[in-house]
Amino acid sequence: MSQTITIDPVTRLEGHGKITIQLNDQGQVEDAHFHVTQVRGFERFSEGRPFYEMPSLMARICGICPVSHLIASARACEAIMSVRIPYTAAQLRRMLNLAQMVQSHALSFFYLSSPDLLLGMESDPKMRNIFGVVGAKPELGRAGIGLRRFGQHIIELLGNKRIHPGWVVPGGVTEPLAPAKRDEILAMIPEAYANIALALTAYKQIADTFKSEIEVYANFPSNYMSLVNEDDSIEFTVGALRMIDAKGDIIEDGILADRFPEVIGEAVEPYSYTKFAYYKPLGYPNGSYRVGPLARLNIAKSMGTPLADKELAEFKQLASGPVAASFHYHYARLIEVLYGIEKIEQILADPQILDSHVRATAGVNRLEGAGQAEAPRGTLHHHYKVDEDGKITWANLVIATGQNNNAMNKGVLQAAKHYVKDGKFTEGVLNRVEAVIRTFDPCLSCSTHAYGQMPLALTLLSADGKLVDQLIR
Amino acid sequence: MNLTPARCLILACGNTLRGDDGVGPFLAEWAERRFSDQAGVRVIARQQWTPELAEEIALAESVLFIDCSVQSAAGSLEVVPVKPSAPAQGLATHHIGAAELLDLGRELFDSLPRTALMLTVGAGSTELSEEFSEPVRAALPEACRLLEETVLQMLDGDASKSGTHY
Numbered sequence: 001m002s003q004t005i006t007i008d009p010v011t012r013l014e015g016h017g018k019i020t021i022q023l024n025d026q027g028q029v030e031d032a033h034f035h036v037t038q039v040r041g042f043e044r045f046s047e048g049r050p051f052y053e054m055p056s057l058m059a060r061i062c063g064i065c066p067v068s069h070l071i072a073s074a075r076a077c078e079a080i081m082s083v084r085i086p087y088t089a090a091q092l093r094r095m096l097n098l099a100q101m102v103q104s105h106a107l108s109f110f111y112l113s114s115p116d117l118l119l120g121m122e123s124d125p126k127m128r129n130i131f132g133v134v135g136a137k138p139e140l141g142r143a144g145i146g147l148r149r150f151g152q153h154i155i156e157l158l159g160n161k162r163i164h165p166g167w168v169v170p171g172g173v174t175e176p177l178a179p180a181k182r183d184e185i186l187a188m189i190p191e192a193y194a195n196i197a198l199a200l201t202a203y204k205q206i207a208d209t210f211k212s213e214i215e216v217y218a219n220f221p222s223n224y225m226s227l228v229n230e231d232d233s234i235e236f237t238v239g240a241l242r243m244i245d246a247k248g249d250i251i252e253d254g255i256l257a258d259r260f261p262e263v264i265g266e267a268v269e270p271y272s273y274t275k276f277a278y279y280k281p282l283g284y285p286n287g288s289y290r291v292g293p294l295a296r297l298n299i300a301k302s303m304g305t306p307l308a309d310k311e312l313a314e315f316k317q318l319a320s321g322p323v324a325a326s327f328h329y330h331y332a333r334l335i336e337v338l339y340g341i342e343k344i345e346q347i348l349a350d351p352q353i354l355d356s357h358v359r360a361t362a363g364v365n366r367l368e369g370a371g372q373a374e375a376p377r378g379t380l381h382h383h384y385k386v387d388e389d390g391k392i393t394w395a396n397l398v399i400a401t402g403q404n405n406n407a408m409n410k411g412v413l414q415a416a417k418h419y420v421k422d423g424k425f426t427e428g429v430l431n432r433v434e435a436v437i438r439t440f441d442p443c444l445s446c447s448t449h450a451y452g453q454m455p456l457a458l459t460l461l462s463a464d465g466k467l468v469d470q471l472i473r
Numbered sequence: 474m475n476l477t478p479a480r481c482l483i484l485a486c487g488n489t490l491r492g493d494d495g496v497g498p499f500l501a502e503w504a505e506r507r508f509s510d511q512a513g514v515r516v517i518a519r520q521q522w523t524p525e526l527a528e529e530i531a532l533a534e535s536v537l538f539i540d541c542s543v544q545s546a547a548g549s550l551e552v553v554p555v556k557p558s559a560p561a562q563g564l565a566t567h568h569i570g571a572a573e574l575l576d577l578g579r580e581l582f583d584s585l586p587r588t589a590l591m592l593t594v595g596a597g598s599t600e601l602s603e604e605f606s607e608p609v610r611a612a613l614p615e616a617c618r619l620l621e622e623t624v625l626q627m628l629d630g631d632a633s634k635s636g637t638h639y
Contacts, residue, residue: 142582
């Protein structure tokens with residue numbers, strides 16, 4: 001008799017999702033799906049709003065990566081205005097985006113995933129949280145909290161708010177950087193370096209103990225896409241997109257935001273409110289690809305900062321071509337944190353960083369505009385159409401989670417086939433399947449908002465819907 | 474991060490879009506104005522309390538947490554001591570309570586504030602709204618007075634008047 005296992009909701013993610021695992025008559029895993037179960041309405045309720053409101057409106061989609069939405073949205077608005085923002089404004093935005101990346105990656109690695117990595121995938125679920133990490137490795141707990149504060153404090157200093165800062169506007173930023181704020185950020189940098197060095201050392205000590213997870217956590221050939229600079233270095237805020245195939249060969253390059261819809265399509269599956277992005281020339285699902293830290297490091301040939309470049313060279317040794325094991329998203333995330341700290345330090349040393357010219361102004365000069373940026377978890381694309389008065393008539397957002405959707409689903413199936421045997425599962429097995437999703441650090445909050453606790457119930461149902469077994473935590 | 478420890482840290486929690494849940498940020502704003510020229514008083518308002526606050530809490534001489542309470546009668550005021558407490562099962566990553574924050578600060582930084590109190594205002598409604606319910610609106614003057622009195626006691630090193638109900 002075939003059976004279905006449901007994990008609902010998946011814990012330690014940004015937002016709500018569930019997993020179902022379909023077993024066949026022999027109790028072997030036949031299929032598995034990752035479902036995003038709530039709908040986002042931002043595209044619709046932005047219709048009719050003035051375009052210049054869009055950055056602050058779109059930032060409300062997410063409490064974790066509002067800065068990426070701010071930047072992608074502002075860039076879409078600047079396409080409508082047909083303006084180029086001042087150099088200093090671009091540098092300040094870059095710093096803001098990197099600060100967000102640091103705090104978001106710290107949240108993902110230390111708060112959400114390190115309980116699995118440090119305490120074990122099958123450790124006591126009561127301890128699998130930041131308190132458990134603090135108990136086992138207090139120095140890592142302090143490092144994680146310190147890095148998150150580092151990023152958040154920079155966002156607060158620049159945007160005057162930790163969450164949903166309104167500093168980024170169409171045309172640039174609202175105010176220049178004050179010398180006192182620059183000095184305050186510089187004073188935090190030595191501690192941030194110490195914290196990420198500690199984390200990288202600790203990660204490298206334990207990574208080799210996860211051979212099975214590296215093997216079966218969404219480990220398969222795929223395409224990858226991310227922003228990259230003209231000199232092939234990593235980029236988060238400007239630049240054009242590049243797509244490579246599983247061998248590392250470039251299959252599409254120089255994808256500016258206005259070309260994105262020509263190249264990327266969105267498929268719909270009946271089991272999820274999140275769409276499935278794909279590379280149009282290859283069709284769906286063959287054109288599926290991965291985005292985020294793993295993709296960025298697979299595509300970039302350099303980080304452009306000395307310490308992160310050393311780490312990138314080590315990362316590239318993990319495979320002869322692109323690194324396919326999604327478990328290595330964790331390592332890629334830590335390398336990007338190191339890069340973020342170095343790059344912020346470089347930006348603050350720029351003699352023009354205190355310049356007061358930080359905003360360009362214009363009205364509606366085009367009726368359509370698109371913008372893109374790298375959010376911590378991958379490429380983010382905003383696309384708007386306006387009327388002659390600048391009111392939004394249509395909007396579409398393609399978020400990183402949608403672009404990783406196919407890979408997450410394949411990864412869940414791969415792990416479930418490996419760990420669920422003969423229809424039997426334990427809480428630890430359940431956690432391993434969830435941990436596949438956590439490697440991607442999906443931001444379901446871009447679709448929905450989490451509220452309160454996230455209890456987890458896994459149920460095993462027979463084909464006729466009868467309850468066979470249940471685990472609740 | 475190098476922090477100058479606060480003599481009195483006021484740490485409010487709440488969402489100004491959820492009716493009476495916004496009373497914490499309201500009182501934080503009031504405290505910011507009232508104690509603007511008072512050295513050693515630091516005011517922080519957050520929608521949710523998160524682990525990053527642990528260091529500031531651990532190093533502060535005294536901490537006054539402020540939140541609304543859905544368990545108390547609408548408009549009722551309470552000042553109660555807070556003891557560090559290990560988290561319960563199912564801890565949420567994005568929000569932890571005052572007792573857990575004290576515990577986390579102790580674990581990580583081996584330090585606790587000399588005094589930790591919680592001022593709560595009983596909530597009448599936490600539905601979507603930027604307005605307070607009538608009982609909470611009526612309680613605001615007394616809440617401000619109680620907040621002022623508690624902070625001044627903390628600064629004097631005399632916060633023995635804890636566990637007060639109004």
